[in-house]
Structures are given as C-alpha cells and as structure tokens.
Amino acid sequence: AQKVTQAQTEISVVEKEDVTLDCVYETRDTTYYLFWYKQPPSGELVFLIRRNSFDEQNEISGRYSWNFQKSTSSFNFTITASQVVDSAVYFCALSEAWTGGGNKLTFGTGTQLKVEL
Amino acid sequence: NAGVTQTPKFRILKIGQSMTLQCTQDMNHNYMYWYRQDPGMGLKLIYYSVGAGITDKGEVPNGYNVSRSTTEDFPLRLELAAPSQTSVYFCASSKRQGGWDSPLHFGNGTRLTVT
Numbered sequence: 689a690q691k692v693t694q695a696q697t698e699i700s701v702v703e704k705e706d707v708t709l710d711c712v713y714e715t716r717d718t719t720y721y722l723f724w725y726k727q728p729p730s731g732e733l734v735f736l737i738r739r740n741s742f743d744e745q746n747e748i749s750g751r752y753s754w755n756f757q758k759s760t761s762s763f764n765f766t767i768t769a770s771q772v773v774d775s776a777v778y779f780c781a782l783s784e785a786w787t788g789g790g791n792k793l794t795f796g797t798g799t800q801l802k803v804e805l
Numbered sequence: 806n807a808g809v810t811q812t813p814k815f816r817i818l819k820i821g822q823s824m825t826l827q828c829t830q831d832m833n834h835n836y837m838y839w840y841r842q843d844p845g846m847g848l849k850l851i852y853y854s855v856g857a858g859i860t861d862k863g864e865v866p867n868g869y870n871v872s873r874s875t876t877e878d879f880p881l882r883l884e885l886a887a888p889s890q891t892s893v894y895f896c897a898s899s900k901r902q903g904g905w906d907s908p909l910h911f912g913n914g915t916r917l918t919v920t
Contacts, residue, residue: 692847723908733848733895733911779847790836790855791899791907792863795847 690715692782694796701770701803709765709799711780722763723781739763770803807831811896811912818886818919826881826915828896835901837879841892848895854879886919
C-alpha cells in the first residue's frame with residue numbers, strides 16, 4: 689500500500705526566510721503522480737503542483753520550487769523569501785496508476801507553516 | 806462557474822441522527838470523491854465515483870453511504886451519527902481527460918460535530 693510521510697508537523701520562520709517542506713513517499717508502482725496542496729486558514733484546499741514519476745525535472749514557479757528525487761522517494765517543496773500569506777498547512781499526496789479512472793489520492797498528515805513578521 | 810459546492814458549511818448532530826452532506830459540481834467532471842479530515846491528520850478517502858451510477862468504497866467507508874444519480878451531484882449520507890464522525894468533510898471532483906493524474910478540485914468543506 690502507498691504511504692506519504694511529512695515528518696515536519698509544524699515549521700515557524702520569519703518573513704523573507706527560505707523554507708523547505710519535506711515529503712517522503714512509499715509505493716510499489718513505477719507509475720504514479722505526486723501532488724502538493726495548500727490549505728490556508730480559511731480551510732479550502734488549493735492545488736499547487738503535480739509531478740509524474742517519469743519526470744524528475746525540478747520545477748520553479750515564482751517563489752515556489754519542487755525537488756523530486758526518485759532515488760530517495762522524496763518530493764520536497766521550497767518557498768523562497770517566505771511571506772505571511774504563505775502561512776498554511778501544506779499537504780503532499782500520492783496517486784498510483786489504476787485502471788478504474790479517477791485519482792484516488794493518499795495524503796500525508798500535512799505540515800503547518802507559520803510565517804511571522 | 807462555481808466549481809465544487811458543498812452544503813451545509815457547518816452542522817451539529819446528536820448521536821444517532823442522520824443527515825446528508827450535499828455536493829455538486831458544474832465542471833462536467835466524471836470523477837467525484839468524499840474525503841474526511843481529522844485534526845492533525847491528512848485527508849482520508851471515504852467513497853468515490855467514476856461516473857453516474859457507479860460508486861465504490863475508499864479507505865474509511867464505514868458509517869457512510871453515497872449515491873451518484875447525476876454527473877453533477879454526489880451526496881454523502883450518515884445514517885446513525887457517532888462522535889467518531891466528527892470531522893471536516895471535503896468533496897472533490899476531477900476530469901476524465903488525463904484520467905488518474907488529473908488534479909482534484911475541492912469544495913470548501915463541511916464541518917460536522919456529533920455530540
């Protein structure tokens with residue numbers, strides 16, 4: 689069975705610091721997708737990024753960047769120059785290939801990020 | 806385009822009562838899901854549906870029922886509410902094209918308390 693581990697329960701940083709959120713996953717499949725979602729204090733879940741198992745290219749989007757390493761089964765997320773608006777719970781999730789269609793995600797327990805002035 | 810809409814936003818139930826959490830989407834997505842989120846935990850899949858008339862159990866289906874009579878609607882039914890069902894419930898949908906790799910679009914959640 690698949691599993692996603694986010695060992696960091698809570699991280700506090702001062703605004704403008706860089707912060708990395710760790711995600712380690714377990715799966716027997718060779719084909720899978722990884723996701724990051726953000727849950728701000730308002731409670732909704734916001735999709736940030738997905739990455740498939742065949743594409744280990746790291747990605748940068750503005751202040752966000754993602755580092756996918758199959759060798760260590762990790763998919764880490766870095767926020768550069770953090771801002772107070774980045775304060776949220778961040779979830780890493782895994783989807784394995786299956787023939788039924790759809791996208792059944794296995795979520796990690798989330799990392800609460802607090803960015804203070 | 807409202808996306809995924811859940812009602813109600815909040816509800817308090819007494820033990821043994823029943824209720825239906827409503828979920829509707831206007832994106833013509835084939836796939837729909839119900840997750841629950843407990844404090845300090847990730848989301849766990851309760852039920853999902855790959856199309857009208859087709860539903861299946863997820864990781865934590867006990868105590869719940871679903872139906873999918875239309876593409877748009879995917880209600881979640883609690884028959885005999887128990888304190889263990891106190892949680893935040895999220896409905897989500899995703900599109901057929903791209904199949905299992907499509908991002909899920911989530912509703913804003915329903916906060917349910919059973920006392």
